Amino acid sequence: MAVSRLFGARVKRRDDPQLITGKATFTDDVTLPGVLYAAVVRSPHAHARITRIDASRARRHPGVRAVFTGRDLADRLAPMPCAWLVPGCELKVPRRPVLADDRVRHVGEGVAVVVAEDRYAARDAAELVAVSYEPLPAVINQEEATRAGAPRLHDDVPDNTAFTWTTTGGDARAAFAAADVVIHQRFTNQRLIPNAMEARAATAHANPATGELTVWVTSQNPHIHRFVLSIVLKMPEHKLRVIAPEVGGGFGSKIPVYPEDALVAFLARELGRPVKWTEDRRENYLATIHGRDHITDLEIAARSDGTLLALRGRTYANLGAYLSLAAPGIPTILHGLMLAGAYTISAVEYTVHGVVTNTTPVDAYRGAGRPEATYLVERAVDLVAAKTGLDPAEVRRRNFIPKEKFPYTVPAGITYDSGDYDVALARALAMVDYEAFRREQAAARKAGRYLGLGLSTYVEICGLGPSPVAGAVGFQGGLYGSATVRMAPTGKVEVMIGESPHGQGEETTFAQIVADRLGVPFEDVEIVSGDTARTPMGWGTYGSRTTVVGSGAVVTACDRLIEKGRQIAAHLLEASPDDVVFQDGRFSVRGSPDRSKSIQEITLQATLAWNLPAGVEPGMEATAFYDPPNFVYPFGAHACTVEVVPETGEVRLLRYVAVDDCGRVINPMIVDGQVHGGIVQGIAQALLEEAVYDRNGQLLTASMLDYAVPRAPQVPRMETDRTVTPSPHHPLGLKGIGETGTIASTAAVANAVMDALAPLGITHLDMPYTPRRVWHAIQQRGEVRP
Amino acid sequence: MKVTITVNGAKTTHDVEPRLLLVHYLRDVLGLTGTHIGCDTTSCGACTVHLNGLAVKSCTLLAVQADGGEVRTVEGLARNGQLHPIQEAFWEEHGLQCGFCTPGMMMTALQILERHPKPTEDQIRHGLEGNLCRCTGYQHIVNAVQAAARKMEGQNAKRR
Structure with a gap:
């Protein structure tokens, strides 16, 4: 294994210079000619029926170009999907329209959008949209929401219970019967707000000639954004390009595809002009996902010598008003399966009720x-x-x-x-x-x-994680890592990855790995991420996955190039490939170190393709998908x-x-x-x-x-x-x-x-x-x- | 209203709405997008710039309040292609991850070091109290400010 010069070294981050000089481009920094600004009209009620929306004053406001309400969009855009359909728990996914068209179910849910020539005009006009509501009783606490007589949020979610998931292993009943010590404790993991320092934003531009729609968005996973936006916008993926430029923190809150992302893309397509939307912090607190919010009753069985025997418990997980993109998987697969921690606890019996309430949706937070x-x-x-x-x-x-x-x-x-x-x-x-x-x-x-x-x-x-496991637990995607390693004629290396780091430093750490592996200067390696048009299909940055699965793909692709280089070098050096060794960036004939070629020389030969061995294709490029075991x-x-x-x-x-x-x-x-x-x-x-x-x-x-x-x-x-x-x-x-x-x-x-x-x-x-x-x-x- | 504001040494004059925030003047009118907006409540400090030598939150000032004044933003830290010692220190000490809070953080750090050329850790932490960072847990930022103080002391010693 190549553990050499750069692996393990305290290398300064290469993405820092642009960030410390103010030159980096975050989504709100993307400036397009003729851009319009969108502002979302949001519900002040936690639960209400929308009886009337009068946008006439907003439409007459100077600078306003369009106003759309939920009812205007109902037939144009598909509902926002949930993408972690945990099996075996009677999961119910209620419909979540891009803008509420009938009822609002949490404070901050969008009901209309205003588009105007500048930010200030858009906000002014949003205040002029008159929405009449018929307030309904609201329920906030997840235990209360499951009780008889509680206000029901969705007609198709009885008892406000979107799922009831259970994990059992070992014989908890026997363990509790045999225990010297049984402790019961009620715990809460209170609701948290992720607070990425950059709130969300999106900018979209439709190319009238090609019909291609480019969306810059604060995303941890641009390929997932493209996948979901293609469904919501009812538009093929090859006409969609999603770019996550610099992203100012996510911590899970920028995994989900949000209604505003689809809205901005729709508006740019519809109006034929670029459209930008930038969340303010209050909106971020109301409309971007929250985290945690569990109420748990836990019983612990132990022996008097401290041996832990079993855990038995029940958690009410508050999911908020709708099921956000990954919401069902968080309090189940990523929570319940880890309950035994680092210990040889032999039995676990644990039930999680996923409950909808009139609050901001809850999803993955760090x-x-x-x-x-x-x-x-x-x-x-x-x-x-x-x-x-x-x-x-x-x-x-x-x-x-x-x-x-x-x-x-x-x-x-x-x-x-x-x-x-x-x-x-x-x-x-x-x-x-x-x-x-x-x-x-x-x-x-x-x-x-x-x-x-x-x-x-x-x-x-x-x-x-392993994609077959992702499938088995209902995650509607793969979880492999992906990388394309491409060497230019002069030997410079571009590495395109399907993950989308935003502060975690893989622009640097992956360059360390590649420089070591290919024996090229660190400065000659560029890591490219965050753009669906440049990077191979990949599933983004979350779940502490990027370094793990991304590096697996990177080293696999590098090794394919080395193997190809070995074939070409053997041909040019008139040796058998088995006799060609690769070390420190040079292919040399075993025992004859003077007969050697650098990887840069080989790359040039591979690119020119004037004299390649039979059966070897031109070019020095490899793509690898690494699905971890x-x-x-x-x-x-x-x-x-x-x-x-x-x-x-x-x-x-x-x-x-x-x-x-x-x-x-x-x-x-x-x-x-x-x-x-x-x-x-x-x-x-x-x-x-x-x-x-x-x-x-x-x-x-x-x-x-x-x-x-x-x-x-x-x-x-x-x-x-x-x-x-x-x-x-x-x-x-x-x-x-x-x-x-x-x-x-x-x-x-x-x-x-x-x-x-x-x-x-x-x-x-x-x-x-x-x-x-x-x-x-x-x-x-x-x-x-x- | 017409305002004239000197930004990073260059005089700028524009006709603006009286309610235009200074941060929007910098970002949207001048295109200086290094200054960021992280909240609406003067809480996070991402928008910190210097106005007439004082660190201020540019989301809580109107552009017209800066009329006739001198503003320094993150874009004005480096001189002649040479990074400011604070920028070097943030880079070397890994004082940033996502980098969103960093411009404001560095402008506040500059003010701290102007007031306390040899700051204690407490002085640094209290000086940074108005600037939020969600990525670093502040430790490498504090280290960066300490490192910047050493660099700036060295530079001043050379000048003497």
């Missing part, structure tokens, strides 16, 4: 189902430790899947590829100086101070220490230690960056963030003034380290790292805060642990008098 699962199982471990009086680190060690048992199949049926959980935990405990902290904590408690330490020894499923399962141990100030309820983060294992590391600087950002998003769930609705379905946290995205002074300096357990089935031994931080950190902080509050007899609080909530909990115990 970690997508796995942070929720980690929170449940890691809290469960600590509850068992508290109940049995054992040390939480020891309970983990006693239950870890041992290194020699991999590949290991969990009760839910998936098979973890590799792991060495003990080593990661030992490293984290050493870094945080566990024993010393426990002594300090004991002394502090005597002095009336509340220190806590929380562990999270997570494992996650990522690198999505399994997912990858990164893991690690995070440790967090906190102090809770009883007088104010404030949680102060003292230290945060993260030991992650993502297999081999291509670029440690980039991995650290991924880990840091992920951890802070998870800390935010534990301490800061919550999307709050009132009973009528108004989002109370509808701006950045009201929703607490973490700021620089609120987060600690993180201490990171790694262990390296290469994935046994990946050609480079890689695993994903994009989501580990978020998957691990919420539970680590939660366990730390609960540990700090343990002397007060508090065993559980719902997140986020805001000063108010913590203070109230302390006051209710009545044991602290400030």
Whole structure:
């Protein structure tokens, strides 16, 4: 395996110069001559019947070129599809029109669109569209939504239950009967808002000569956008080109194809002029997907020696008003199957109800189902430790899947590829100086101070994933990686990938891989992504998949070029191909190093095709599709220490230690960056963030003034380290790292805060642990008098 | 209304609506799209520019309020093709991922370093409080500001 100069090196990112000079092009920066601006009229009601829309004043407004309502579009555009049709759960997918044409089902749902000569005129005119509503009773909470008499959102979704999904493995009944300790706990994973710093935008341009429609859109997966837009627009894919230019963060929120994307494309086609739409932040909070929002009842069976026997539970997952693109798969496949975590829990019985409510649709947000699962199982471990009086680190060690048992199949049926959980935990405990902290904590408690330490020894499923599995679990797409490696006559290398990185750094890390593999200068390699017209069919960037499946395709394509080069070199050097070796960019005859040709020379010969061996085609280009044999399962141990100030309820983060294992590391600087950002998003769930609705379905946290995205002074300096357990089935031994931080950190902080509050007899609080909530909990115990 | 604003050293004059935001003047009128918009509530700092030497959020100022003033944007950081030390430091320290918050982040960092040439980590973190980043967890941004301070100190020492 080529692990040479650049693999593992801290190489500066090559996409940075354009970003730090302000020259990069994000979607709203795309400026086309004659562009019109669209503004969406949105519902102020969570649930209402539209009785009348009067757009006459808007149409007369200066600069306005068109107004369309939902009814205008009903026959022109197909409904927005859901693309993760999880089988075996009686899934019901209610119709979701591009613009509401009869009823609105959440605040912020679009009911009309106004197109005008400039942004300001479009917004002004949108305010002039008079929509009459007949308000209907709304339901916000997912448990209430399933009860008899609850307002029903969709006629074809009885009990507002879009699916009921169950996973069972092992004999939970027997395990609970045999348990010394049974704990019941109710948990919530509160609703979060992804908050990519760039809100969504789309710009479309129709070429009147060819009929081709080009759409620039804030997308994590332009090929999926093209696929879905072709369905909604009823237009063939070869007439659609989707470009994701620079994308300012996604975290899952830019996976779905949204109504506005289809709307802008439709308007450009219909009006014959370019059309641009840019979301403002309030719209982003109302109309872009949210994440999490689970209510879970969990039972844990254990023995008095800390052995975890079984988990049994039921989750109500709030899906919002409609089923967003991947929504059904998140709280099921990506959540329920991971419930047993890193442990040899022999039985799991778990049911998830996917429930529609009058709220913004919920879909994948960083970690997508796995942070929720980690929170449940890691809290469960600590509850068992508290109940049995054992040390939480020891309970983990006693239950870890041992290194020699991999590949290991969990009760839910998936098979973890590799792991060495003990080593990661030992490293984290050493870094945080566990024993010393426990002594300090004991002394502090005597002095009336509340220190806590929380562990999270997570494992996650990522690198999505084998396409046959995608099909088996109802994902309406493949999940392979794709790459075309094309060498120009002078030996420069273009690599077109089907994934669509937007800050994760594969423009750099893949160039490191290619430069090593082909033995060409790093500067001679260009990674191209984000444009359906330039890149092979691929499924985008999410689920910590790009590095894993993309690199698989990249190295496979590189190896095909090397093999072709070997044939040509053998022919030109008058040797047998078996005697030609390739190293450091040169083909040479074994034993005669002076008889050699560089890959650049061979590429020129391949391109000219003046003298090729029989049966070898001209050109130096290869496309590979890499369908992985399994997912990858990164893991690690995070440790967090906190102090809770009883007088104010404030949680102060003292230290945060993260030991992650993502297999081999291509670029440690980039991995650290991924880990840091992920951890802070998870800390935010534990301490800061919550999307709050009132009973009528108004989002109370509808701006950045009201929703607490973490700021620089609120987060600690993180201490990171790694262990390296290469994935046994990946050609480079890689695993994903994009989501580990978020998957691990919420539970680590939660366990730390609960540990700090343990002397007060508090065993559980719902997140986020805001000063108010913590203070109230302390006051209710009545044991602290400030 | 007619406004005259010097942007990155070049005088610009345009007839604008009184309600036009400064950020839209920069982006839509002048085509300087390096300054970004991340919120509507002066919360995120993606639109931070310098007006008469002070870091301001250009989504919360009208273009007419900048009339007669001098604005410096991210496009004005590099001089003669030479990156500003803050830009170099963000690159070297991996202070950006998606890069959307970065222009505003760097303009705020410049202000921090003008006020505190040798900033403590606390001064940096509090100085960055008005700028949101969702990608980095801030650690590499803080490192970048520290690295920029060292670079700028070195440059000043050379000049002396």
